[in-house]
Amino acid sequence: MSRVFNFSAGPAVLPEAVLERARDELLDWHGSGMSVMEMSHRGKDFTAIAAKAEADLRRLLDVPDHYRVLFVQGGASQQFAMVPLNLLPPGASADYLDTGTWSVKAIEEASRLGRAHVVASSQPTRYTTIPPRADWQLDPEAAYVHYTPNETIVGVEFLEVPEVGDKPLVADMSSTILSRPIDVSKFGLIYAGAQKNIGPAGLTLVIVREDLLGHARRDCPTMLDYTVFAQHDSMYNTPPTFGWYLAGLIFEWLLEQGGLPAMAERNARKAGKLYAYIDASGFYRNPVDPACRSWMNVPFRLADETLDKTFLAEAAAAGLTSLAGHRIVGGMRASLYNAMPEAGVDALISFMRDFVQRRG
């Protein structure tokens, strides 16, 4: 079978050129006689791979010098605990914005380790909006402000970085990082699980302002302490070397594509044409406020939901896979991460149009 168009929300499609290179190097990286997976993480080959990945990421995101880039494990779910363990002193409170399922998980974990104050919630609109900044009840004593710039399940995304004064702004960018340029200097800490726009599952990226290091709780496990990662260049223990290498190949590929301005243009075009077709179709619908529709995750429903299974089966037969919506909301979802080619979106729209004609 040839490659399909894979609309999975994550783990997600990777650039074919990157997979081909990984395949060609899998048994013998650059004449070393071994796979990257077999290399000591402390040897000169792997440390060069690791350093180049970080340098390319810094170039892509224009990361200021007073920010550290960390390569950790455990996914965003582990970050939900690491953020308060490192930034929330015992007895203090942090501000959290609730814009969906992932926000709620971050709030629940912070609440187990300290106090999480919800500044606003879009739950009353079933998370199809973003609470206006003017309505947020910020706590002047909060240690930081946490939000989720993109929520994968309902498909809402902040198009701008919210202004929160001098509080450290903490963002779970798992499903939006590298999809467009961002101003890193507006953030105290950014984290992102790799399995959408960075690389394979099992790697998590953290970008943290240096002044926020050194404040972990006394009983914080060593492997959850950002400072330990910063002091050891993310090699206190053996890092996920193959994931780090693949992330580096993705970063190189992104630079070759023209970097994040080029990706933003492509992503806006991809999402724009799909939303435009959905809105005009008279058969499909997306309930999200157009002011905060996600570029990365486009959920939609069929006018006749008894056709959902038929839609998914016929789409899969046409090489368009993983289009089922998250089990919490049902319906359909097309995730359009960086590695989804525009041809995939065109093929999806064409299939959707054809499906309406045959079944609508």
Added chain:
Amino acid sequence: MSRVFNFSAGPAVLPEAVLERARDELLDWHGSGMSVMEMSHRGKDFTAIAAKAEADLRRLLDVPDHYRVLFVQGGASQQFAMVPLNLLPPGASADYLDTGTWSVKAIEEASRLGRAHVVASSQPTRYTTIPPRADWQLDPEAAYVHYTPNETIVGVEFLEVPEVGDKPLVADMSSTILSRPIDVSKFGLIYAGAQKNIGPAGLTLVIVREDLLGHARRDCPTMLDYTVFAQHDSMYNTPPTFGWYLAGLIFEWLLEQGGLPAMAERNARKAGKLYAYIDASGFYRNPVDPACRSWMNVPFRLADETLDKTFLAEAAAAGLTSLAGHRIVGGMRASLYNAMPEAGVDALISFMRDFVQRRG
């Protein structure tokens, strides 16, 4: 360049047949049109891969039904914290045996989270022995007994499982798991970083007796709670899917090789011939008590240590790589994990013999 013989202590050599299969499947797993890396962890393809890996591991180790197998992240270093967070109630004490650097790290981390009582230490012999069981000062109130069956740096290994009565025995098997049959029922909990005998770095295996679940501390981060992993079949969040898949390929390969009895025979022969040559050489030496020499990690020193760099350079030129000892002890170290073919050991001995004739 062709493949080298890679004696790295970890990340380490993987079976060439496994790498070839991973390469061939990298862009299209079994006609799915996608890489395993691109699959949703909740889809039927990946859940089948995951379940088969666990089933094969259970077959290899003959894991009893009342033990759970967990696939986690963070390496053994994270287990150093997870073990006390899950098994050591606040205020209680656990027993630790000190047989080297990795034992010390486990003890230090447990001491940050509770009380760790050192029952015996081989530090006075520079960790070249194992303290006789009769000399261990076990605490009758200890929550569990922790030891390190194989220490990679000095190269000491327990040839038998110590008897500790009815206390849960906890073992860091990172560098010995799957090298020989073990009786899992003698343990409360076994953990192992993958990057020696299991697969690529970034995956950690935990085998835990069911009655030890459900006792995590109230403030234990969700992602450090064994019970959460057990309740969600290690998919509370996105697991390291590609590492899990590769581990499954390794388990299949081990079964094809004849399972752990066959590996034990091969590993005993590989290590045996290298130790025999070292002892007889009059030029190389290994300081470890022959009663506890590691099958997996064989450190040795040259009679003339000014030749160390020459030895390493000439070995690398001959396709024998990563033979430098750990930076703490210097000298040389040949790690002979399952994937190191006997031909690699033969080539090393032949090189060592030739080196003595030319330079000794």
